[in-house]
Amino acid sequence: MTDATLWTPPGMGDKDKISFLAYREGLPGAANELIKVWLLRALPANRSYTHPQYSLEPFLKFQSAMGQDFGFKREGHGFYYSETVVVLLSSFDQTNLAYFIDYVLAHTKLSEALYQQLESILLEARSEWKVGTQDGSRRLMERVPAAVSEIVERITDKPGAASTLLRKAWNKAFGADSEPGAAYSAAVKAVEVYTGEIFSPNNKIATLGTAIRDFQAKPSKWGFKLGSSESGNLDQLLGMMKLLWHNQNDRHGSPSYQDVSMEEAQAAVLLATTLVGWFDNGLVHRVEQ
Structure with a gap:
C-alpha cells in the first residue's frame, strides 16, 4: 500500500x-x-x-x-x-x-x-x-518520505562499516528505542569511514575534525562533481562537514556540554546520509597534482 x-x-x-x-x-x-x-x-x-x-x-x-x-x-x-x-x-x-x-x-x-x-x-x-x-x-x-526511505535502504544495504554505522544511526534516530546521542555518534563515524581515506589518507586515526582541517588547508587538492569550484561547491561541502562535526555537543565533557536532542540527531543522520551517498559514489575525489 x-x-x-x-x-x-x-x-x-x-x-x-x-x-x-x-x-x-x-x-x-x-x-x-x-x-x-x-x-x-x-x-x-x-x-x-x-x-x-x-x-x-x-x-x-x-x-x-x-x-x-x-x-x-x-x-x-x-x-x-x-x-x-x-x-x-x-x-x-x-x-x-x-x-x-x-x-x-x-x-x-x-x-x-x-x-x-x-x-x-x-x-x-x-x-x-x-x-x-x-x-x-x-x-x-x-x-520518512518514501523517496528518502528508498535512498537510505540502497545505501545501508551495501556491505561495509559505513553502511553498518549509518543503519545504526537511522535506527537510533528514527526507531522506537531511540537514543539521540548514539544516533549522532554513529552518523559521524559513518562519514569518518570515508573522510579519513579521502582527506587524511596518511592518518590512520583521523576524525572528521582532522579531515576538515586537512580539507580546509588546501581545497584545490580535491574535486566535487556537483557544481564547480567557481560556484563555491567545495565551500558548500566543507560547510556541511563542519555543520555535522561542530554541532555534536555531547562529544566531550565541557562547561558547554549538552545532550543531543532528537531533532538534532535526526538532522545529523539525514545530513550524514547525504555525505555518505556522495562519498560512496565517488563524487568527492582527490585531484592529481
Missing part, C-alpha cells in the same frame, strides 16, 4: 485532503481498536481451545524491561483469556501501547501477513510509525 491509495472522504478540497492525510504524531487513538485486534492475532497463545489461552510472558517481560509496574500479574492458571488481554491493552497510554507493539515485533516471530496487516493499520491511520527492520528484527520506525 502506498500513500496514493489512502482513502479520503468524498467532496474534500485539496487543502482539506492535505490536512486529512498528514501523518499524526505517535500512535493515533483512532487506531486503538484495530491495534487490539491485531495484537490478539499476533500475541503467542494456545488457540486449540474455543477461548484462546494467551501466554503471560510478553506482558511480564515487557513490564520488567520497561521498569514500570503496569499491574500485570501471574494468573493462577498460567495464562490470560482474550477478555483479560483486551483490558490490559486498554490500560496503556498511546506511548506505552506503541512501545508494547514494538516489543512484540522485536521478540515474536510473525508471519509476513501479520507484519503487512500492522503496516496497513498504521498507514491508514496516518501514524508517524511504520513497520521497519532493525538489526534483523521487525520494529516500529518513524516514517
